[in-house]
Amino acid sequence: MIEVTNLSKIFSEKIVVDNLNLSIKKGEIFGLLGPNAAGKTTTIRILCNLLKPSSGDALISGINIKENSDALKHRIGYVAQYFGLYNELSVYANLEFYAKLYSNEKEERLLALLEKYKLLEFKDVKAGSLSGGYKRRLSLCCALVHNPDVLFLDEPTAGIDPVSRKDLWDIFYELTQEGKTLFVTTHYMEEAQRCNRIAFLNHGKKVIEGTPTEVTNSLSDFTIYKNTQKFQHALLKTLKENENIYLVNLFGDELRIFVRKDFTKDALKKLISPFIDADVELEITRANLEDVFIALTQEEN
Numbered sequence: 001m002i003e004v005t006n007l008s009k010i011f012s013e014k015i016v017v018d019n020l021n022l023s024i025k026k027g028e029i030f031g032l033l034g035p036n037a038a039g040k041t042t043t044i045r046i047l048c049n050l051l052k053p054s055s056g057d058a059l060i061s062g063i064n065i066k067e068n069s070d071a072l073k074h075r076i077g078y079v080a081q082y083f084g085l086y087n088e089l090s091v092y093a094n095l096e097f098y099a100k101l102y103s104n105e106k107e108e109r110l111l112a113l114l115e116k117y118k119l120l121e122f123k124d125v126k127a128g129s130l131s132g133g134y135k136r137r138l139s140l141c142c143a144l145v146h147n148p149d150v151l152f153l154d155e156p157t158a159g160i161d162p163v164s165r166k167d168l169w170d171i172f173y174e175l176t177q178e179g180k181t182l183f184v185t186t187h188y189m190e191e192a193q194r195c196n197r198i199a200f201l202n203h204g205k206k207v208i209e210g211t212p213t214e215v216t217n218s219l220s221d222f223t224i225y226k227n228t229q230k231f232q233h234a235l236l237k238t239l240k241e242n243e244n245i246y247l248v249n250l251f252g253d254e255l256r257i258f259v260r261k262d263f264t265k266d267a268l269k270k271l272i273s274p275f276i277d278a279d280v281e282l283e284i285t286r287a288n289l290e291d292v293f294i295a296l297t298q299e300e301n
Helices: 040-047 069-073 091-102 107-116 132-144 162-177 212-219 233-241 265-275 289-300
Strands: 002-011 014-024 029-033 055-060 076-079 150-154 181-185 197-202 205-210 222-228 245-251 254-260
Touching (some): 002 040, 014 040, 014 197, 014 205, 029 040, 029 162, 040 055, 040 181, 091 107, 091 132, 132 162, 162 181, 197 212, 197 289, 205 289, 233 245, 233 265, 245 289
Parallel strands (some): 029 181, 029 197, 150 181
Antiparallel strands (some): 002 055, 197 205
Protein backbone atom coordinates (compact mmCIF):
# COMPACT_ATOMS: atom_id res chain seq x y z
CA MET A 1 0.00 0.00 0.00
CA ILE A 2 2.85 2.41 0.92
CA GLU A 3 6.40 1.71 -0.28
CA VAL A 4 9.09 4.22 0.66
CA THR A 5 12.53 3.73 -0.89
CA ASN A 6 15.69 5.64 0.11
CA LEU A 7 13.68 8.80 0.78
CA SER A 8 15.69 11.88 1.78
CA LYS A 9 14.99 15.56 2.24
CA ILE A 10 17.59 18.30 2.70
CA PHE A 11 16.82 21.88 3.74
CA SER A 12 19.73 24.36 3.47
CA GLU A 13 22.30 21.57 3.70
CA LYS A 14 20.57 20.04 6.76
CA ILE A 15 19.38 16.45 6.28
CA VAL A 16 15.85 16.29 7.69
CA VAL A 17 14.88 12.86 6.32
CA ASP A 18 17.80 10.50 5.80
CA ASN A 19 17.51 7.55 3.41
CA LEU A 20 14.18 6.32 4.81
CA ASN A 21 12.74 2.95 3.79
CA LEU A 22 9.27 1.77 4.83
CA SER A 23 6.78 -0.85 3.66
CA ILE A 24 3.23 -0.51 4.98
CA LYS A 25 0.43 -2.97 4.26
CA LYS A 26 -3.19 -2.30 3.39
CA GLY A 27 -5.44 -2.04 6.45
CA GLU A 28 -2.52 -1.41 8.81
CA ILE A 29 -2.09 1.32 11.40
CA PHE A 30 1.54 2.37 11.13
CA GLY A 31 3.00 4.68 13.76
CA LEU A 32 5.98 6.95 13.14
CA LEU A 33 7.57 8.16 16.37
CA GLY A 34 10.47 10.38 17.27
CA PRO A 35 11.49 13.48 19.23
CA ASN A 36 10.73 16.97 17.98
CA ALA A 37 12.50 17.78 14.70
CA ALA A 38 13.06 14.08 13.98
CA GLY A 39 11.57 14.40 10.48
CA LYS A 40 8.09 12.94 11.06
CA THR A 41 6.01 15.81 9.67
CA THR A 42 8.40 16.32 6.76
CA THR A 43 8.00 12.65 5.86
CA ILE A 44 4.22 12.94 5.85
CA ARG A 45 4.31 16.11 3.74
CA ILE A 46 6.54 14.42 1.18
CA LEU A 47 4.20 11.41 0.99
CA CYS A 48 1.23 13.75 0.57
CA ASN A 49 3.11 15.48 -2.28
CA LEU A 50 3.22 18.78 -0.39
CA LEU A 51 7.04 18.69 -0.46
CA LYS A 52 9.36 17.27 -3.08
CA PRO A 53 11.98 14.78 -1.86
CA SER A 54 15.64 15.59 -2.42
CA SER A 55 16.17 11.95 -3.42
CA GLY A 56 14.46 8.60 -3.21
CA ASP A 57 10.95 7.61 -4.10
CA ALA A 58 7.61 6.40 -2.77
CA LEU A 59 4.55 4.57 -4.10
CA ILE A 60 1.10 4.92 -2.54
CA SER A 61 -1.60 2.59 -3.84
CA GLY A 62 0.73 1.99 -6.79
CA ILE A 63 0.96 5.71 -7.60
CA ASN A 64 4.40 7.31 -7.73
CA ILE A 65 4.38 10.46 -5.59
CA LYS A 66 6.56 12.27 -8.16
CA GLU A 67 4.55 11.50 -11.26
CA ASN A 68 0.80 11.80 -10.73
CA SER A 69 -0.20 14.30 -8.06
CA ASP A 70 -3.82 14.58 -9.24
CA ALA A 71 -4.42 10.83 -9.03
CA LEU A 72 -2.63 10.69 -5.69
CA LYS A 73 -4.73 13.38 -4.03
CA HIS A 74 -7.87 11.33 -4.62
CA ARG A 75 -6.34 8.29 -2.90
CA ILE A 76 -5.07 9.98 0.27
CA GLY A 77 -6.46 12.07 3.12
CA TYR A 78 -4.38 14.28 5.40
CA VAL A 79 -5.12 15.50 8.92
CA ALA A 80 -2.44 18.09 9.64
CA GLN A 81 -0.78 18.64 13.00
CA TYR A 82 -2.50 22.02 13.22
CA PHE A 83 -6.16 22.31 12.28
CA GLY A 84 -6.88 23.08 8.65
CA LEU A 85 -10.34 24.37 9.55
CA TYR A 86 -11.96 27.73 8.92
CA ASN A 87 -13.11 28.84 12.36
CA GLU A 88 -15.69 31.35 11.13
CA LEU A 89 -17.38 28.83 8.85
CA SER A 90 -19.94 26.34 10.13
CA VAL A 91 -19.13 22.67 10.56
CA TYR A 92 -21.11 21.85 7.42
CA ALA A 93 -19.53 24.68 5.40
CA ASN A 94 -16.04 23.40 6.27
CA LEU A 95 -16.94 19.92 5.12
CA GLU A 96 -18.58 21.24 1.95
CA PHE A 97 -15.48 23.31 1.16
CA TYR A 98 -13.19 20.29 1.37
CA ALA A 99 -15.61 18.19 -0.67
CA LYS A 100 -15.43 20.69 -3.53
CA LEU A 101 -11.64 20.39 -3.62
CA TYR A 102 -12.06 16.83 -4.86
CA SER A 103 -15.49 16.67 -6.45
CA ASN A 104 -18.91 18.04 -5.72
CA GLU A 105 -19.97 15.38 -3.19
CA LYS A 106 -23.70 15.07 -2.67
CA GLU A 107 -25.28 16.55 0.44
CA GLU A 108 -26.41 13.09 1.54
CA ARG A 109 -22.80 11.91 1.84
CA LEU A 110 -21.74 14.97 3.82
CA LEU A 111 -24.62 14.61 6.25
CA ALA A 112 -23.92 10.89 6.59
CA LEU A 113 -20.30 11.65 7.54
CA LEU A 114 -21.41 14.18 10.16
CA GLU A 115 -23.88 11.68 11.59
CA LYS A 116 -21.36 8.84 11.64
CA TYR A 117 -18.82 10.92 13.57
CA LYS A 118 -21.38 12.49 15.94
CA LEU A 119 -21.20 15.98 14.48
CA LEU A 120 -24.66 16.30 12.96
CA GLU A 121 -26.06 18.26 15.92
CA PHE A 122 -23.25 20.81 15.40
CA LYS A 123 -23.92 21.15 11.67
CA ASP A 124 -24.60 24.90 11.82
CA VAL A 125 -22.17 25.71 14.64
CA LYS A 126 -18.99 27.65 13.82
CA ALA A 127 -15.99 25.31 13.73
CA GLY A 128 -14.01 27.66 15.97
CA SER A 129 -16.44 27.14 18.85
CA LEU A 130 -16.06 23.34 18.92
CA SER A 131 -14.10 21.59 21.67
CA GLY A 132 -10.68 20.19 20.81
CA GLY A 133 -12.01 16.65 20.46
CA TYR A 134 -14.81 17.68 18.10
CA LYS A 135 -12.45 19.81 16.03
CA ARG A 136 -10.39 16.64 15.54
CA ARG A 137 -13.49 14.77 14.44
CA LEU A 138 -14.32 17.50 11.93
CA SER A 139 -10.75 17.49 10.59
CA LEU A 140 -11.07 13.73 10.17
CA CYS A 141 -14.38 14.11 8.31
CA CYS A 142 -12.79 16.65 5.97
CA ALA A 143 -9.94 14.21 5.24
CA LEU A 144 -12.41 11.37 4.60
CA VAL A 145 -14.90 13.29 2.47
CA HIS A 146 -13.59 11.78 -0.81
CA ASN A 147 -13.25 8.27 0.68
CA PRO A 148 -9.44 7.87 0.36
CA ASP A 149 -7.54 4.59 0.63
CA VAL A 150 -4.78 6.00 2.86
CA LEU A 151 -5.11 8.43 5.74
CA PHE A 152 -2.13 10.44 7.05
CA LEU A 153 -2.64 11.66 10.63
CA ASP A 154 0.01 14.01 12.05
CA GLU A 155 -0.32 13.91 15.85
CA PRO A 156 -4.11 13.61 15.55
CA THR A 157 -4.83 13.50 19.30
CA ALA A 158 -2.35 16.10 20.60
CA GLY A 159 -3.85 18.31 23.28
CA ILE A 160 -7.14 16.49 23.80
CA ASP A 161 -8.40 14.64 26.85
CA PRO A 162 -7.96 10.85 27.31
CA VAL A 163 -11.64 10.04 26.69
CA SER A 164 -11.69 11.94 23.38
CA ARG A 165 -8.37 10.30 22.48
CA LYS A 166 -9.82 6.82 23.07
CA ASP A 167 -12.91 7.69 21.01
CA LEU A 168 -10.71 8.75 18.09
CA TRP A 169 -8.69 5.55 18.29
CA ASP A 170 -11.91 3.53 18.20
CA ILE A 171 -12.68 5.40 14.97
CA PHE A 172 -9.21 4.62 13.60
CA TYR A 173 -9.74 0.90 14.20
CA GLU A 174 -13.12 1.08 12.44
CA LEU A 175 -11.45 2.73 9.45
CA THR A 176 -8.96 -0.14 9.14
CA GLN A 177 -11.89 -2.56 9.18
CA GLU A 178 -13.14 -0.68 6.13
CA GLY A 179 -9.80 -1.42 4.45
CA LYS A 180 -8.15 1.94 4.94
CA THR A 181 -4.46 2.27 5.78
CA LEU A 182 -3.48 4.74 8.50
CA PHE A 183 -0.09 6.43 8.83
CA VAL A 184 0.08 8.12 12.26
CA THR A 185 2.65 10.25 14.03
CA THR A 186 2.40 10.56 17.79
CA HIS A 187 4.34 11.43 20.94
CA TYR A 188 2.12 9.24 23.13
CA MET A 189 3.68 5.86 23.86
CA GLU A 190 0.31 4.33 24.78
CA GLU A 191 -0.90 5.28 21.30
CA ALA A 192 2.16 3.70 19.72
CA GLN A 193 1.19 0.51 21.55
CA ARG A 194 -2.13 0.58 19.66
CA CYS A 195 -0.44 0.54 16.24
CA ASN A 196 0.14 -2.66 14.26
CA ARG A 197 3.72 -1.62 13.55
CA ILE A 198 5.89 1.33 14.49
CA ALA A 199 9.19 2.95 13.55
CA PHE A 200 11.34 5.43 15.45
CA LEU A 201 13.01 8.35 13.67
CA ASN A 202 15.87 10.35 15.12
CA HIS A 203 17.63 13.13 13.21
CA GLY A 204 15.80 11.89 10.12
CA LYS A 205 17.12 8.33 10.39
CA LYS A 206 15.06 5.23 11.13
CA VAL A 207 16.59 3.65 14.23
CA ILE A 208 14.15 0.74 14.68
CA GLU A 209 11.00 -0.74 13.11
CA GLY A 210 8.67 -3.57 14.05
CA THR A 211 5.60 -4.47 16.05
CA PRO A 212 5.34 -2.80 19.49
CA THR A 213 6.32 -6.14 21.06
CA GLU A 214 9.34 -6.52 18.80
CA VAL A 215 10.45 -2.98 19.58
CA THR A 216 10.12 -3.40 23.35
CA ASN A 217 12.17 -6.61 23.11
CA SER A 218 15.01 -4.76 21.38
CA LEU A 219 16.77 -4.00 24.69
CA SER A 220 17.31 -7.67 25.49
CA ASP A 221 21.06 -7.11 25.92
CA PHE A 222 20.33 -5.46 29.26
CA THR A 223 18.83 -6.55 32.57
CA ILE A 224 16.14 -4.15 33.77
CA TYR A 225 15.54 -3.63 37.48
CA LYS A 226 12.89 -1.53 39.15
CA ASN A 227 13.03 -0.04 42.62
CA THR A 228 10.53 2.10 44.54
CA GLN A 229 12.49 5.21 45.28
CA LYS A 230 11.73 8.89 45.78
CA PHE A 231 13.66 11.25 43.54
CA GLN A 232 17.22 11.86 44.67
CA HIS A 233 19.37 13.86 42.33
CA ALA A 234 22.62 12.51 43.80
CA LEU A 235 21.49 8.90 43.33
CA LEU A 236 20.42 9.46 39.73
CA LYS A 237 23.70 11.22 39.00
CA THR A 238 25.69 8.30 40.46
CA LEU A 239 23.72 5.74 38.46
CA LYS A 240 23.97 7.65 35.20
CA GLU A 241 27.71 8.09 35.56
CA ASN A 242 28.35 4.36 36.04
CA GLU A 243 29.67 2.72 32.87
CA ASN A 244 27.72 -0.49 33.58
CA ILE A 245 24.37 1.33 33.54
CA TYR A 246 22.85 2.05 30.15
CA LEU A 247 19.69 3.92 31.10
CA VAL A 248 17.94 5.27 34.20
CA ASN A 249 14.26 6.16 33.88
CA LEU A 250 12.00 7.49 36.63
CA PHE A 251 8.20 7.05 36.64
CA GLY A 252 6.88 8.69 39.80
CA ASP A 253 8.40 6.61 42.61
CA GLU A 254 9.46 3.79 40.28
CA LEU A 255 13.12 3.87 39.35
CA ARG A 256 13.93 1.75 36.29
CA ILE A 257 17.59 0.86 35.81
CA PHE A 258 19.03 -0.81 32.69
CA VAL A 259 22.31 -2.57 33.42
CA ARG A 260 24.71 -4.61 31.33
CA LYS A 261 24.26 -8.37 31.64
CA ASP A 262 27.55 -8.87 33.47
CA PHE A 263 26.70 -6.26 36.14
CA THR A 264 25.25 -8.22 39.06
CA LYS A 265 22.24 -7.45 41.20
CA ASP A 266 24.47 -7.31 44.28
CA ALA A 267 26.77 -4.79 42.58
CA LEU A 268 23.76 -2.58 41.77
CA LYS A 269 22.49 -2.83 45.36
CA LYS A 270 25.90 -1.77 46.62
CA LEU A 271 25.77 1.26 44.34
CA ILE A 272 22.32 2.32 45.61
CA SER A 273 22.60 1.48 49.32
CA PRO A 274 24.53 4.62 50.44
CA PHE A 275 21.55 6.73 49.39
CA ILE A 276 18.81 4.92 51.36
CA ASP A 277 18.34 3.78 54.95
CA ALA A 278 16.42 0.55 54.28
CA ASP A 279 17.42 -2.58 52.36
CA VAL A 280 17.64 -2.12 48.62
CA GLU A 281 14.83 -4.06 46.93
CA LEU A 282 15.33 -4.71 43.22
CA GLU A 283 12.86 -6.52 40.97
CA ILE A 284 13.54 -7.62 37.41
CA THR A 285 11.07 -6.12 34.94
CA ARG A 286 10.54 -5.66 31.19
CA ALA A 287 11.12 -2.64 28.99
CA ASN A 288 8.21 -0.51 27.84
CA LEU A 289 8.03 1.63 24.71
CA GLU A 290 9.02 4.80 26.52
CA ASP A 291 12.15 3.08 27.79
CA VAL A 292 13.06 2.07 24.23
CA PHE A 293 12.23 5.51 22.87
CA ILE A 294 14.52 7.24 25.36
CA ALA A 295 17.27 4.64 24.99
CA LEU A 296 17.40 4.78 21.20
CA THR A 297 17.11 8.55 20.87
CA GLN A 298 19.73 9.24 23.58
CA GLU A 299 22.03 6.79 21.84
CA GLU A 300 21.85 8.79 18.63
CA ASN A 301 22.26 12.23 20.24
